[in-house]
Amino acid sequence: MATLRNHTSAGGGSHSSNGLETQQDAGASLAIGYVREFRARAAAFQMQRSEESLVYVQRSVALLGTKVQPVHFAPSPGNLELARFYVDLHALMGALENEATEGDVLWACVGLVQHCSLNLEARQAIVESFCFVPLLGVLIRRTRRVERVHRLLVLLQDLTYGIHIAWEEPYLAALIEHLVGIVLGTSDGASASNGGGSVRDDDDDSHALLALSVLVNLCYKNFAVLFLFLRSVNISSFCRAIQTYGLLAYKMLIILSEDVYAFELQELFTFLGMSFAGIEDCLKHWNVAQLRHIVDFLLDSQSHAGLHRAMLSHSNFCADVEKLLDQIDSRSGMDDSQEETRKHQQICLGLVFRLISYILQLSEDGSSTISLDSITPRLYEMVSEWLSSDLCGVAAIELLWTLLRLGKRSAVAQLIARDPSHVVSLVASAERPDTKPAQVLATLRLLIVLLQEAKTEKLVLSKISESYFDKILAAPLALVPQYLSTQSLAQSEVEKACFCLLLLVNVAGIAKKAYLDKCCSLLGQPQLQYCLARGMVSKSEPLVAAVLQIAQFEDFPKAAVAKHVAAISSNPSGLMTQTSAVCGDQAEQWRNLSSILKGHRTFIDKDMSQRVNALLDNIGGILRRNELASAPVSQVIELYNHRIDSLNGAVLSLQQRLEQAGQQLVSGTQLAHVQSAELERFQSTNFELLISQERLQTQCKDLKQQTVELKSNMTNLLKQMSENSYHLQANERRLLVKNSEIADLKKDCDELRLNLSAKSEELTKLEAHNKENTSRIDKLKKSMVAYEQDMKEKLRTIEERERELAKTHKALEEQREACKKSEDLVSVLETQLQERKEQIEHLENEQKETEDLRKTIMSLMESKKPKRKA
Missing domain, CATH: 1.20.58 (Methane Monooxygenase Hydroxylase; Chain G, domain 1)
Known part of the structure; x- marks a missing residue:
């Protein structure tokens, strides 16, 4: 099966990675340049508000949307330029939205937001940190052109996937009402696109689908939005209207629960x-x-x-x-x-x-x-390619663990045993300190399941050792036992420690001689007992189950773990978990309240409010026509209308204050994000300065030490120079003696050269003879190879003949056995035939005797007949 492969190759990896980093640095520098130019142009436009500055802004926005890749819009920690860029872009779109809704620059900015949202991190920042969704919600209500409405709906759909809204934000009511109007075909945008007709065209259908998709995204897992939606929409008519919209209709009806639609x-x-x-x-x-x-x-x-x-x-x-x-x-x-x-x-x-x-x-x-047993081999082949991936490796390992636990277990274990290279690489990566804790945890759980399978048990035991557990447990073992409650240990490290100990307990249950002492010694460590206690009080069901399995070990330190559990429970940090549990209970009660309200239909129906408004309009018309029977009643109604007008004014003022508070919240959120980026940048700069200061101080100390060492070396060198002068004079005298010895050695060298030439000639003769012998040896080797090949063929023929002979012997034995069986059968048949012959002879004798008796009887009967008279 052809599966997706990682596109990074092993060969030339460093060169390609260096080239990629250089290209990314160049792109990032170019992006920062364009961002700074945009911020300068936007600031100039905010100051001047002229056509020329607006043209420059439009050019800068176009450059950002075409020249900069979406990956460079991801706001990394400490990146102050991008944080301010998003704030300036939001402010620019707000200014353009207030002045000219149909302006080309505003829609260029919308296109830039859509371009930035192609990057996942940038999309999250656009939605959560810089709050562009409220701005787009206001913009879509004021847009009339069909293609721009479609463009905004597509952008809102992309941005609201997985959005988290914890409270009823000010823009939600108007946005929900407008989206519902698009779905039902009653909004101004829908009427404009339809031309006032009663028949919905393709644009209306596409807009309705997109609007319904945005409503689904807003209501999904956002109880506040769902509550607002149920209060402001006629649910029965809305459900009837969306039943033709397929998948989106099903999603919306499922979100609205079974009380609304069965x-x-x-x-x-x-x-x-x-x-x-x-x-x-x-x-x-x-x-x-x-x-x-x-x-x-x-x-x-x-x-x-x-x-x-x-x-x-x-x-x-x-x-x-x-x-x-x-x-x-x-x-x-x-x-x-x-x-x-x-x-x-x-x-x-x-x-x-x-x-x-x-x-x-x-x-x-x-x-x-x-x-899924029929596609288990295919699933395993695909999953095995992604076990070491950074982004989907944990999910791949968990799927493999699930296949082993719930799927066709023997088939998956057999596939792993046949090619264990992927699992071996996982086992090796788990002990490295740079591996993510989630991947290590998933690997440990996988090894526990593999250890329970007979086909992979030896594989796991052969790839782990005592040092393997020490490397995984390095973080908790590094804690000081006397100050466990005051030291910080991440929850991921606690989970790693508990599942690592569970794996060790399972291994010790199989290989007691090799791992029982190791298991007992690690369980006796106070740091690991503290980890087990934290696992026991955690809210993770698999982690608690793992600790309970470890507790079944015969040498489990129950008293020490119980002591740590009591200390954690009495600690204020332990009470925080109880508080979070109480908050979870309150959230559950809030959900129950929602279901109760849905069950009793206590929501304010939009039809009811429309009926009340119509009644008020009718009474107002009666009052204007002065058709009331008595003046006091008209005065009461007038007072009642005045009270309603005042309440409407109060509602409008409250809505305006709410919108202002929402705008202040948006600006405050953006400012907080910018300030957090500034703080991170300041902290990184401060950290770099501290590092530089420490480096300079160490360099200064090193230079002082080097100066002292150089001075001592200078004095030592001067002493050595004075000593070397005496040695030099003695060496000169020795040199004269050596010169005379060199002259004698030159004579010996000439004689040796003559001998060398003679030996060289002899060597050439020997080399020629050696070449002849080498050629003969090569020929003998070739003939030997041919003989070996012939012998192999003869041996193969002999083996084949032997196999045929064995088959013949076997057939002969079978024939002999069959012949023996036939002879036994013949003897049995002959015996039976002899018995039959004897029976026949006996019967023939009886028949003969019977015939004789008959003849005798006949003769007697003839003799007793009366003779006829003549």
Whole structure:
């Protein structure tokens, strides 16, 4: 099966990475230059508000949208230029929105926001840190041109995937009302695009789908928005109106819960099929945001009873997952060489792996219709290619763990045993300190499952040692035992320690002689006992289960762990977990309150408010026509109308104050983000200055030490020079003696040269003879190789003849056995034949005797007959 591969090659990796870093640095420098130019142009426009400055702003925006890649718009920590860029862009769009809604510069800015949002980090900053969604929500309400409305809806759809809204922000009510109007065809934009007609065209349908998609994104996992939506919309008419919109309608109705719309099982099956089709479409373009939205929606199916029942009884998961694998395979031939595209690819694969793991977990809930056994080899082949990935490696390891635990276990274990290279590399990476804790944790859980399988047990035992556990447990073992409560240890390190100890306990259960002492010594460490205690009081169910499994070990330090658990529970930090649990209970009560309100239909219906407004208009008309019977009643009604007008004025003022507070909140959020970037930049600069100061101080100390050493070396050198002068004179005298010896040696050298020439001639003769011998040896080797080849063929022929002879012997033995059986059969048949002959003879004798008796009887009867008279 053709699977996606990482596009980085091993050979020439350093050269290509250096070239890529150089290219990225050049692109980042170019981006910073364009960003600074834009900020200067935007500031000039804010000061002058002239046509010339606006043209310069438009040119700068166009350059940012065409010359700078989206990856350079990701606001990294301490990047003050980009933080201020987003603030200035927001302020510029606000200024243009207030003056000229249809201006080309404003829509160039919208296009720039859309260009920046192609990067995931930049999209998150645009939504959460710099609050562009409220600005776009105001802009879409004031836009009338069809193509621009479509453009804004597409941008809002992309930005609101996975958005988190904790409270009813000021822009939400108007935005929800406008989006609902687009869906129902009652908004001003829809009326303008429709030309006042009653028939909806294709643009209206596309706008309605996009608006419904934005509503789904806003309401999904945002209780405040959902509550506002239910209070401001006629739910029954809205549900009737959206039932023709397919997948989006199903999502919206599922979000609104079963109290609003009761699904039939076949409708939910249709929704699941459409969801997998949407996942396929996301994989075609590596659309991370939409794919995460769909996958999270399916993973949260347990919150909707009907959808959960449908997933448990859905029988086409195997075919759906196989289509996803086919779609992933079809991407292998496309160009995914860019770093951003590879990042999106790995995130999408991680989401698909999470979904497949969840489908396998559904089979654990008692569903007999869910099985992926037929595609298990294909799943393993794809997962094994991504086990070491940075972005989807954890999801791939968890899927492999799920396949071993819930899938066709023996088949997966056999595939791992056949090619263990991927698992071996995982085991090796887990002990490295630079490996992410989540990947180490997933690897440890995988090794625990592999250790329980007979086909992979030896593999795990052969690849780990006692030092392996020491390297993984290095962080908790580095704590000081006397001050455990005052030292910080990340929760990820606690999870690593607990699962590492669980693996060690399982290994010690198999190889007691080699690992029992190691297991006992590590469990006796106070640092690890503290980790076990923190695991026991954590809110992670798998972690608590792991600690309970470790507690079944015969030498488990129960008293020490219990002491740490009591200390953690009595600690104020331990009370924080209880507080968080109380907050979780309050959130659960809030959700229950929502269901109660939905069940009793206590929401203010929009139809009711419209009816009240119509009644008030009717009474006002009666008052204006002076058709009331008595003046006091008219005065009461007038007073009542005056009271309503004052209340409406108060409501308007409150709405204005709320909008102003929202704007202040947006500006405050942006300012806080800019100030955090400034603080991070100042801290990094301060840290660099401290490092430079320390480096200069160490250099100064080194230079002082070198000066002292140089002075001592100078004195030593002067002493050595005086001593060397005496040695030099003695050496000169020795040199004269050596010169005379050299003359004698020259004579000896001439004689040796003559001998060398004679020996050289002899050597040439020997080399010629050696060449002849070498050629003969080569010929003998060739003939020897030919003889060996002939012998191999003869041996092969002999082996074949021996096999044939063995077969012949075997056949002969079979024939002999058959012959023996036949002879036995013949003897038995002859015996039977002899018995039959004896029976025949006996019967013939009896027959003869009977015949004789008959003849005797006949003769007697003839003799007794009366003779006839003559």
